[in-house]
Structures are given as C-alpha cells and as structure tokens.
Amino acid sequence: MNIVSRSIPKSDWHPASWQSLEASQQASYPDKAALDRVVADLSRLPPITTSWEVDALKEQIAKAQRGEAFVLQGGDCAETFDECTSENIVDKLKILLQMSLVMIYGLKKPVVRIGRMAGQYAKPRSADTETREGTTLPSFRGDLVNRSGFTADDRIPNPQMILRGYERAALTLNFVRSLVDGGFADLHHPEYWDLGWVGHSPAADEYHAIVASISDALDFLETVSGEQFHLTQRADIYAAHEGLHLHYEQSQTRYVGRKGRENWYNLTTHFPWIGMRTAQLDGAHIEYFRGIANPLGVKVGQGMTREWLQQLVRVLNPNNEPGRLTLIHRFGAKAIEEHLPGLITAVKETGSPVLWVCDPMHGNTESTANGTKTRRFDKIVSELESAFRVHQSMNSYLGGVHLELTGDNVTECTGGARGLTDADLARAYKSTVDPRLNYEQAMEVAMRIAGLKKGSS
Ligand code: PEP
Ligand code: CO
Secondary structure (H helix, E strand, C coil), X not given: CCCCCCCCCHHHCCCCHHHHXXXXXXXXXXXXXXXXXXXXXXXXXXXXXXXXXXHHHHHHHHHHHCCCCEEEEEECCCCCCCCCCHHHHHHHHHHHHHHHXXXXXXXXXXXXXXXXXXCCCCCCCCCCEEEECCEEEECCCCCCCCCCCCCHHHHCCCCHHHHHHHHHHHHHHHHHHHXXXXXXXXXXXXXXXXXXXXXXXXXXXXXXXXXXXXXXXHHHHHHHHCCCCHHHHCCCEEEEEECCCHHHHHHXXXXXXXXXXXXXXXXXXXXXXXXXHHCCCCCHHHHHHHCCCCCEEEEECCCCCHHHHHHHHHHHCCCCCCCCEEEEECCCCCCHHHHHHHHHHHHHHHCCCCEXXXXXXXXXXXXXXXXXXXXXXXXXXXXXXXXXXXXXXXCCCEEEEEEEECCCCCCCCEECCCCECHHHHHHHCCCCCCCCECHHHHHHHHHHHCCCCCCCC
C-alpha cells in the first residue's frame, strides 16, 4: 500500500478520470469496443435514483453522525439476476421494516433503512482466475460481469450483463418505491410485513408483542390528538451497493445543475461504498469516488493504518461536509478491541464528521470442517457488543449496523435462538457468496441492538 498525499484539484476530475489509474478487482473484457458501446448506451439511459433522494439520504446520515438517528444497512452479500422476483424483493423489504421497527422502539431514535439492494451485483475476488481439474477460467465476479457456471462461455466477462444489471436494479427500486408509496410501509399496518413461513417462531412472538405495544401507543396518541400521524405512514428505503465495477458507476454519473447543488452524482444508487480491497489511496476507486457528491461508505478492517485512514478521510471529505462519509468497520470479534480505538482517535484528529457503522459479518467468516463458509451468531453479536462498548468508552457514537441477511429461511450462519449447528448448514444453504443471517437470527440481532434482549452468551 502506497500512502501518498493526494492533492489533485477537483477540476482535474471527470467521471472517467479513474481510467488513468490502476483499478483493482476489475474484469478483463476481451472485446473493449463492445464494453465502450455499453458504457455509451448506459450513459444515455435514465438514472435509477435522483439527486434529491441522494441529498435527502446525506442529511439523514448527517443526523446519525450527530447521534440523532441509527442506520440499518442490510441485504444479500450478492444479489443475483435470478432472484430479482417480487417475492424476494418484498421479503427483503419486510425484514428491513420489521428490524427497523424493533430498533426505533428500543433505541427511541429514527432508523435510516438502507438495503444492500438494487445494484449489489459485482463482487471482489481473492484471485482473478479459478482452476478446476486442470482448466483455468476467469473467476466469477457477480452477475454484473459474468456467470457462475464453470465453462468458458459462462466466465468470459460479457458487457451486456452491465445493461441487464442496470435493468434489474431499476426494476427492483421501482417496485420498492411503489410498495412504499402505496402504503406498504405504513406503521399502522405492520401486519403487511409478516413473512408467511415464520409461523410461531420465538422471534415472531417477541416481535408481535412489540408491534402490539407500538399500535397501542399510536392509537392512544391519535385519540388524544384527534389526528392521524402522517409522518409514520411512510418509511423511506434507500439503496446501496459496493461501488466496485467502475464502468458501471461511471456510466450513470451525471452532472446535476440544481441551483446551490451543482455537482456530479452517481445515480445508480443512493449510497455506494468502497470495499476493503479497493481503498488504495492511489487507486482508481478513490479517484472516482472523490469526485461524486453522494454519501460514501468505506469499509475499514485489519490492515488499515491510522495514516491511510486519515488520508482517505481527507481525500474523500476535504471540506468536512456532514453526511458525506460513513466508515464501516469489520475487524472480527477477536480483533476489534485491538484495532478500533486507534482508528477512532485517528479520525477525530482529522476534524471530519464521520458516521461509524459496525459490519459484524465480514471479519467473522470461517469454514467448517467440510469447507462450507459460515459465520457463528455468537461472534457476530460479540463483535457488535464490543463495537458499542469501544465507541462509548471513547466518547464516539456507533451510529449503525451493516448486515448480510435475508427474510428467507436459510441455514447459512450457525447459532441463534434455534441453535443451528454445522450439521444444519446443508439443509438450506442458498448463498453463492457469503453466509447471511436468516429471519430469526436477523430479528434477534435487531432486538439485541435495541436492548430488548440480553445474550445467553
Ligand atoms: C461485502 O460487503 O460483501 C464485502 C466484500 O465486504 P468487504 O469489502 O468488507 O470484505
Ligand atoms: Co459479503
């Protein structure tokens, strides 16, 4: 890692200026002309989000930075084109809404809901190629790039998939917006959010008790005031994905000339984040992201030094703008206590406001004896508890959580109220990438964060 001071003025920046720098984790497209045509096509197509929405989220994040709100960011490790179905989208929305309700109730703060969705189609990989039985092919990099099957045809990066990804992202967010606008997220009707298969799970029972008490409180307040609480009738859902595939991000980067807000926006999403593997100060990703006005996330893990983080903060938020920067730390349960304090101090020294969010998933991935990727619920909860403790002891605010989860009844992470073991993993393991919390595990995490449930561990 080369720590260099970057002082390129913004006038040197344009949506493709990243192309002169080294871009890690990019696919190698055999047909460059076809890629250029796709970038040109996508540059003409309408955006998926608007700058108004992006600015609104930035204000919400600024509120969370001041300790006045809490961010819940969650969804799949990788979305797939196949799973772009109405059922999947509704289920993801339901789990985010249910978790946020529990958190609002327990934390007594507004919760900002951000889905890892509508564009989470590109994945970083540890190697560029994969070899099976003597055959070497490009690694699978997510549906935005290539297909997971192990044939040359599947694995050769195909630029048409960028367009298919854009379409799926737009379809997903369109459906989410329609559901939310149509009243699906109305706090008066939390029964809309129940997942059919859950039945009498312990998590569902506890959740319903919370809902009953919220409904009573709403009824009481509305009776006393004689008014309906319109503000509670709409819950915004924002979209986020890892800003990994720079041609995709570039193509939907638009100059918005709105008075007082003249700037470049990435309108594929509201909230792109920079992954652990692409945060090099002299790399193409940081070059691209410094030039856009969106709120940005940066993953921070073991290996990130104080100096590196301070430089990142300076390059990405040179004007100390509120709401601009979110640092998502992911150290693992064992390492967090050692690494987090120094980085909190380093960021304080920059004077930049940041939102600290804990990702208790990515530092806690392990393999079972038979090689299945999993995460242990106790470690996830332990990292979260340490995160709250460390921030509090340093007079810093932990303002959010970043989770890989699904409303589906999968068995990918072990532990939780039902005590899933390694032997249960084969039953319903669906993720092609990282293991996700299932409904019960996700609700249990929400209840722990909300302080409504104490651990047995
Ligand atoms: C992810 O969020 O899926 C991911 C790859 O995370 P990280 O960059 O923190 O490893
Ligand atoms: Co992941």
